Amino acid sequence: MGAPDAATQKALDHCTSRLNHSLEELKKLVRIPGVSFDGFDPSQVRDSASAAAEHIHSSGMKNVEVIQFGDVHPYVFAEWMEHPDLPTVLLYAHHDVQPPGDEKGWNSKPFDPVERGGRLFGRGTADDKVGILAHTAAISAYLNTAGRLPVNVKLLIEGEEEIGSSHLAEFVRRHREKLRADCMILTDCSNIDTGIPSITTSLRGLVSVDVELRGLPQPVHSGFWGGVVPDPAIALAQLLGKLTDEEGNILIPGILDDVRPLSVAEIKEFSTLDLEKIVRAGTQLPDHLPLRGTSEELAKRMWREPSLSVLAFESGSRKMVANIIQDGAWARVSMRIVPDMKPQKTQDILSDFLRSHCPRGFEITITPEAAADWWTVQDLNDPIFDIAARSLEKGYGQKTRFVGCGASIPFVQPLSQELGGIPAVLLGVEDPYSNPHSDNESLHLDDFRKILISQVHMLGELARYRRG
Numbered sequence: 001m002g003a004p005d006a007a008t009q010k011a012l013d014h015c016t017s018r019l020n021h022s023l024e025e026l027k028k029l030v031r032i033p034g035v036s037f038d039g040f041d042p043s044q045v046r047d048s049a050s051a052a053a054e055h056i057h058s059s060g061m062k063n064v065e066v067i068q069f070g071d072v073h074p075y076v077f078a079e080w081m082e083h084p085d086l087p088t089v090l091l092y093a094h095h096d097v098q099p100p101g102d103e104k105g106w107n108s109k110p111f112d113p114v115e116r117g118g119r120l121f122g123r124g125t126a127d128d129k130v131g132i133l134a135h136t137a138a139i140s141a142y143l144n145t146a147g148r149l150p151v152n153v154k155l156l157i158e159g160e161e162e163i164g165s166s167h168l169a170e171f172v173r174r175h176r177e178k179l180r181a182d183c184m185i186l187t188d189c190s191n192i193d194t195g196i197p198s199i200t201t202s203l204r205g206l207v208s209v210d211v212e213l214r215g216l217p218q219p220v221h222s223g224f225w226g227g228v229v230p231d232p233a234i235a236l237a238q239l240l241g242k243l244t245d246e247e248g249n250i251l252i253p254g255i256l257d258d259v260r261p262l263s264v265a266e267i268k269e270f271s272t273l274d275l276e277k278i279v280r281a282g283t284q285l286p287d288h289l290p291l292r293g294t295s296e297e298l299a300k301r302m303w304r305e306p307s308l309s310v311l312a313f314e315s316g317s318r319k320m321v322a323n324i325i326q327d328g329a330w331a332r333v334s335m336r337i338v339p340d341m342k343p344q345k346t347q348d349i350l351s352d353f354l355r356s357h358c359p360r361g362f363e364i365t366i367t368p369e370a371a372a373d374w375w376t377v378q379d380l381n382d383p384i385f386d387i388a389a390r391s392l393e394k395g396y397g398q399k400t401r402f403v404g405c406g407a408s409i410p411f412v413q414p415l416s417q418e419l420g421g422i423p424a425v426l427l428g429v430e431d432p433y434s435n436p437h438s439d440n441e442s443l444h445l446d447d448f449r450k451i452l453i454s455q456v457h458m459l460g461e462l463a464r465y466r467r468g
């Protein structure tokens with residue numbers, strides 16, 4: 001790792017001297033409750049887009065626009081394209097946020113960002129308003145010192161990520177020319193641990209189905225008739241119990257047939273991570289509850305094997321519990337899927353299994369819900385990954401780790417596909433303590449500094465990028 005060139009060094013100094021300003025700008029964005037979910041005021045998401053656009057404009061980017069089509073939550077786009085001979089990078093983040101949930105669970109108000117114990121608390125601090133700042137702070141550092149960026153930049157800030165990016169593919173098709181780039185840097189993922197820069201190389205997909213059992217035409221007295229008529233709540237519990245063994249291994253025949261094994265390089269890379277500590281910290285798993293899988297198996301189980309969950313189960317209601325046998329029971333079953341499983345095929349196998357194991361006499365209804373594909377890096381040898389890893393190492397002072405992610409991020413696949421399969425680098429500033437989507441979401445402030453510095457290095461290094 002050589003010393004940075006003069007332009008990068010000046011930008012680094014500028015970025016460091018403006019850290020407080022960047023943090024204040026982040027807080028401004030966090031104060032806008034731009035929740036994209038149905039039932040929340042969509043004008044707040046529009047305000048969030050306007051605030052992001054204003055902030056991006058102040059960083060010196062050109063052609064800043066808020067783009068809206070139909071009643072889709074607005075996107076923000078900007079560019080700086082003044083090097084005809086140099087590559088173009090597309091930088092991505094999103095400005096919408098998850099609902100705050102029950103505010104009683106928060107130690108401070110979700111949309112009133114507060115610094116506490118070296119972290120910034122507030123909805124959207126980590127997911128993903130920091131992603132915007134990671135890009136703009138570096139841009140502003142170069143434009144305020146050299147007066148130019150080292151590479152051509154397009155910036156896309158989405159407004160419907162938290163509700164599944166369902167219009168993103170159409171948006172990209174409508175604006176394909178505008179978005180054309182040689183590579184993408186997406187800041188909406190996690191570091192494997194605080195202070196450890198990480199590049200995510202795979203995401204799981206998701207399929208889910210609703211399953212409902214119907215028995216009696218109406219609920220009946222459990223004293224008069226208990227013991228002689230079938231109970232749909234117990235029947236559904238037994239049916240769901242057939243899906244996995246006690247260790248969580250899925251028992252559906254054929255489900256693992258298409259799963260791509262880990263490569264030798266992946267096994268080696270993953271084996272050096274202390275995942276047990278990370279899982280326990282990230283989930284607050286009590287010591288008396290055993291982890292599923294040995295520590296060597298954790299990476300495979302979280303990132304590269306399907307996992308099955310029952311998201312909700314309903315039969316009667318806890319509030320109005322009475323001595324009755326229910327007439328029906330309902331559950332939503334979800335499965336995370338991995339390379340090379342096929343979403344539709346998996347959904348069919350899951351539905352067929354439930355149907356064919358339906359307890360005798362019950363009427364079963366299976367309703368397919370979500371079916372989203374997994375994603376993985378096509379070619380880890382593309383030079384973009386080396387550039388990104390080196391830049392992060394300079395910012396964090398730690399070796400960059402290549403990791404998987406067990407979650408599904410629906411925007412990655414359509415963006416990459418609609419833009420001709422250009423390489424995508426997924427990084428982010430969340431750590432196992434960030435609690436995104438939940439109470440007390442927070443951002444580690446020193447990692448905030450480190451990602452900003454990394455991005456200054458990244459823009460500088462990207463000038464040398466040529467597709468591998």
Ligand SMILES: [Zn+2]
Binds near residue numbers: 094161188
């Ligand atoms: Zn996000």
